[in-house]
Amino acid sequence: MTTSSTTPTAAARAQLGERALFPTLDARVYLAHAAISPLPEPARAAVDDVLAEYARRGFFAWQRGQAEQSGLKAELAALLGASVDDLALTRGTSSSVTAVAQSFPFEAGDGLVLLRGEFPTNVTPWLMAARGSGLLVHWLDADAFRPGGEGLSQLEHLLRERAGHIRLVAMSAVQFQTGLRMPLDDVAALCRRHGAALSVDAIQAAGVVPLDLAALDADFVAGGAHKWLMGLEGVGWLWAAPRWRGRLRPALASWLSHEDPVSFLGEAGQLRYDRPIRPYVDFLEGGSASVVGAAALRASVALLRELGPDAILAHVDAWNDRAEAGLVELGLRSLRTRDARGRSGILALTPPDDVALPALRDALVARGVAVTAPDGVLRLAPHWPNALAEADLTVDLVADCLRELRG
Template identity: 35%
Template sequence: MQHPEFDLDPGIVYLNHAAVAPWPRRTADAVARFAAENARDGARHYPRWLTVERRLRERLARLIGAAAHDVALLKNTSEAISVVAFGFPWQAGDNVVLAAEEFPSNRIAWQALSRLGVECRVAQLTGAADPEQVLLDLIDHRTRVLAVSSVQYGRGLRMDLERLGAACRARGVALCVDAIQSLGALPFDVNAVQADFVMADGHKWMLGPEGLALLWVRPEWRERLALFQYGWHMTREAGNFDATAWQPADDARRFECGSPNLLGAHGLDASLSLLEEVGIECVAEAVLARGGHLVERIAARPELELLSDPSPHRRSGIVTFRHRGIDNAALHRRLTEAGVVCAARGAGVRFSPHFCTPVEQLDAALAVVPK
């Protein structure tokens, strides 16, 4: 039985929240109301739209344990990582440490720093008994940033961010966390993690539209990041269009160069209202229970190989596996044709159910996988 907050087609099993999530009903309604109001009244009620944007910023801040004025709203995770990577005060010969398994967004921006003389040091996490130590072993006296995902997108490996944060703080290394595969699914606290930079799109576990992401920058770093995007919105004088002198805003708005995505803000605000009503602890309990259910069912079938780490402290909303006798592409195609929405990732097939996914649908999806 579908969750009452969603209107998914009853003919599909949706296990792809790690890619693009379906919107809750309230999100679709909020976007429809915004569109209808715009069509009817144009920007007549723009001040009210900005109230929704402020409320969204507050919701995002609560989600990560931060202050709202430290949260910037950008287009996507890639832009947010680029703001950090190219604003950071590098010197030739510095290096950044990252994992080989990262999604391209958290790899390409760092690799592009090579023209500034910055080296990328890449750790292989797959198969490592202690993935955090593999990352830390690459840090030396020229390491300035450790860039890591809170949860690896391919196989759902959940990283011990508090351990990494403490190690980075002790070594004077900045910690940059791509939290797109955990925010909205698992609890997150920027202070407990001791992160310096955190970014995430809203269209996965936060259940919102594409085109809107958060960037959190620790206040001590805010003015140390050089700006390379400029516009009317990022100044202290935003709204005073006749001002000829300007200064960057004192808060995180300095990273928002132009007009806000207010349609996206209405959608993501509505989605986060649902997550707040359920409570992130309850959401996480449900997500991990569904992941555990999949792990148990997959491990019980000898023809299947579980690729995700089954350890409870490593689990997330992502479970990846492969069939010992069927090509991944063929298996993914078979699932897709049967109405199971999932992804081919991490050298296998990736299932990513959310708190709202009926448990019986997990068994229905696995029943499509041949024995």
């Protein structure tokens, strides 16, 4: 019997502020969704089901693997406002960004714009491409893109001054450290006006900040599974605007990148190496991919779609409002913008001057509050299962930690 590969019915049971779908989650308050999310029960059940089928059927479970991958693409396409034709599944955000960096038709002397303060995924692959293709890198500050900041005018100046030279601008949709949501619509409009492509890393946005890729005039948008989408590490996605069909260099193509790639496995005389590379971005799916990762992510994205991206962001924003007010009263400084357009799921704060951040983080984790502290900020990242009352509990526990740390 073939086990079900339809969207899990448990989707109907997801409720904002309710963690019943995480029955074994250790933390009292789980606020590390910007790092790695815990796996919801329907995703875990989907993985178990896939494992059972592969254990039983081996090669003959292959079609189940295909169904999980195409089912995942359909879920992602619906969540992101994209066409499945323009999506590729990858091994993660870094593989997606690296694939664009290695496949983009750069010529020696072309320019790139990168941002200081970015997560290295939006820098290292581009520096490697710059080294390999002889590109010039221009830097701006990520933080200048705060609402009311100079980032957009600096970018416009650079694009205008270097007309025709800058081929691509790379940035995250949401900054990993401060949680700043970047003004992507404005950036995309500037890029279009000046003939540059825009590559966006959306791993800190997708699943918590609504995205509509058909409306956003970006060229490439990449993401991974294990943060706000609540899947497992090792699965990612890449969207390329339809205008890029057939225009990327097939530098990373492999056996599954060809038209009609598997016919030789069923018939004699079909083994050929000259079949064209597919023009769609899924040519980057050059080999076998993670079936368990696809199954987990598919189930988690179904939950997100059931809840709705607008409702999720409103819930998380209300949680962060409540926690921010209490924490600022305790003497922490918030890096969250007042302007809602600059906000995401992340509430980033710095501790009072007399308290060391690692000590505060460790004291919170010891009290069952799962937080992270990347690059000098305390990062609270609640998601749809976090109850609003947990914001008050978190403030109380931070107060308790401060008392302890001050002796």
